[in-house]
Amino acid sequence: MQTLTVELGDRSYPIYIGTGLLKRPELFTPFIHGNSTIVVSNETVAPLYLKTVQENLTAYKNSDVALPDGENFKTLEVLNQIFTGMLENHCDRRTTLLALGGGVVGDMGGFAAASYQRGINFIQVPTTLLSMVDSSVGGKTGVNHAMGKNMIGAFYQPQCVIIDTETLSTLSDRELSAGLAEVIKYGLIRDPEFLVWLQENMTKLMARDPEALAYAIYQSCQHKADLVAADERETGQRALLNLGHTFGHAIETEMGYGNWLHGEAVAAGTVMAAELSQKMGWLSEADVELVKSLFVLAKLPVEPPAEVSPQAFMKHMKRDKKVQDGVMNLILLRKIGEAVTSNDYDPQALDAVLERV
Numbered sequence: 001m002q003t004l005t006v007e008l009g010d011r012s013y014p015i016y017i018g019t020g021l022l023k024r025p026e027l028f029t030p031f032i033h034g035n036s037t038i039v040v041s042n043e044t045v046a047p048l049y050l051k052t053v054q055e056n057l058t059a060y061k062n063s064d065v066a067l068p069d070g071e072n073f074k075t076l077e078v079l080n081q082i083f084t085g086m087l088e089n090h091c092d093r094r095t096t097l098l099a100l101g102g103g104v105v106g107d108m109g110g111f112a113a114a115s116y117q118r119g120i121n122f123i124q125v126p127t128t129l130l131s132m133v134d135s136s137v138g139g140k141t142g143v144n145h146a147m148g149k150n151m152i153g154a155f156y157q158p159q160c161v162i163i164d165t166e167t168l169s170t171l172s173d174r175e176l177s178a179g180l181a182e183v184i185k186y187g188l189i190r191d192p193e194f195l196v197w198l199q200e201n202m203t204k205l206m207a208r209d210p211e212a213l214a215y216a217i218y219q220s221c222q223h224k225a226d227l228v229a230a231d232e233r234e235t236g237q238r239a240l241l242n243l244g245h246t247f248g249h250a251i252e253t254e255m256g257y258g259n260w261l262h263g264e265a266v267a268a269g270t271v272m273a274a275e276l277s278q279k280m281g282w283l284s285e286a287d288v289e290l291v292k293s294l295f296v297l298a299k300l301p302v303e304p305p306a307e308v309s310p311q312a313f314m315k316h317m318k319r320d321k322k323v324q325d326g327v328m329n330l331i332l333l334r335k336i337g338e339a340v341t342s343n344d345y346d347p348q349a350l351d352a353v354l355e356r357v
Contacts, residue, residue: 002214004221006137006157007229013160015137015221017214021164022049022125025056031123031159034094036061040082040109041100042069045127048170053100053125063089067105071258074104074144076152082112096121096159102128102175103135103262107153110141114156124158127167129179129213130263133186133220136161138228138238144257148319149249155233163221165214173299178263180205180298181244183216185270186223188291189240192337194219195294202297239322240339243331244270247304250316254308267300272353277333279349280342287336303357310354 001018016027037060041050046066054062065085067078086095097120099109106124113122124136142153168176180202187195197215198205204212224241231238247269251260274291277283292302322329322341329343330350 002218004218004225006225008157008232011157013158015161015163015225017132017163017165017218017221019164019166019210021162022052022167023055027160027162028056028098028123029059031121032057032060032096033121034060034092034096036063036089036091036095037098038062038086038089038091038095039064039098039100040067040085040105040112041065042067042102042105044069045101045105049100049127049167053098063091067108069104071104071144071252071262072256074108074257076143079108079112079143082108083116086112086116091116091120093117093120096123098123098125099136099158100125100127101131102126103131106131106136107141107150108143110139110156110158111143111153114141114154119156121159122156124161126161126163128171128175129168129217130175130182131179132163132165132217133179134182134224134241136163137221137224139232147253148316149252149257151319151321157232161221163217165210165217168208168213174261176206176208177299178261181263181267181270181295181300183220184294184298185241185243185266186220187294188270188333188336189243189331189339190223190337191219195336198294199297202294206298239329239341240331242322243333243339244268244273246317246320246322246328246330247272247313249320250313251304251308253316254312255305260305264301265304267295267298268302268304271295271302272304272357273330273332275356276330276345276349276353279352280332280345282332282334283336287333290336310351313354 004015097113099106126132126136139157145151227238244266248265251265
């Protein structure tokens with residue numbers, strides 16, 4: 001087992017990464033302060049791992065809620081199912097919520113924990129690669145709105161993150177690839193050496209080599225922990241984690257949540273950000289081809305769906321959370337391994353990128 005820490009003063013918390021961690025109650029119990037727990041999962045994950053987790057919780061009054069599975073269920077209406085389950089089971093302010101599942105479960109479980117009786121403790125137990133390397137770390141919680149992704153939510157940190165890499169054995173190939181989009185992102189924004197390692201080891205990652213996956217998860221979580229510690233509420237450098245996301249969220253929203261997985265949309269969106277960076281004179285054509293090649297190796301799309309028009313892109317991008325005082329900020333690449341937040345990009349260059357795709 002490897003351990004990282006998200007350094008946030010008296011709200012610091014550990015990230016545990018290893019195999020068989022769902023069967024280690026000593027990792028859970030230090031972060032459960034009352035006598036009751038509730039596990040929030042979904043209809044896909046619960047049959048696989050709920051019993052294993054609950055075996056760690058026999059000392060507590062335990063209940064659970066299984067949500068429908070899919071990004072299209074990441075709504076206020078489905079969120080209310082968690083609150084109903086908590087009320088029916090008489091959860092109180094000392095109840096600890098465990099979010100067992102992928103990014104949707106983690107985001108919704110965390111938002112429920114932030115909101116229920118104005119805040120209860122929760123533990124992230126991610127079971128997808130994407131949630132392991134990104135959404136489970138950093139305290140972003142929330143739900144989608146029909147007009148925009150993750151528009152309703154809160155910053156609310158977990159007590160700990162428990163990453164059992166054995167859960168990746170039941171992950172679909174498509175979901176595995178989607179997670180790799182976020183792994184590649186870390187190399188592009190701040191670690192060119194990691195990017196080289198990814199080029200050399202992508203075949204192992206796609207084949208689910210345990211050592212390669214453990215290394216990629218550890219490196220990704222270290223980068224995420226560092227950025228969260230420096231900028232918890234995304235007022236500065238943490239925003240760099242959104243490389244490709246402004247374009248990607250537009251794809252997800254326009255296509256209907258779940259039709260394109262988040263990682264798929266981010267991959268196509270990152271290529272668009274790279275193309276805009278090239279038009280700004282920051283990247284070479286070879287750099288853009290490198291970005292594309294990494295996503296191709298991970299079996300991810302490098303073009304957005306033809307159904308999303310330039311007008312649709314702009315409509316959704318103007319509602320992005322990085323818009324401030326009506327000005328749209330984009331995360332671009334000054335060079336491979338160095339990302340920047342920019343609002344002085346050439347609008348005509350952006351139009352050209354949107355028109356091309």
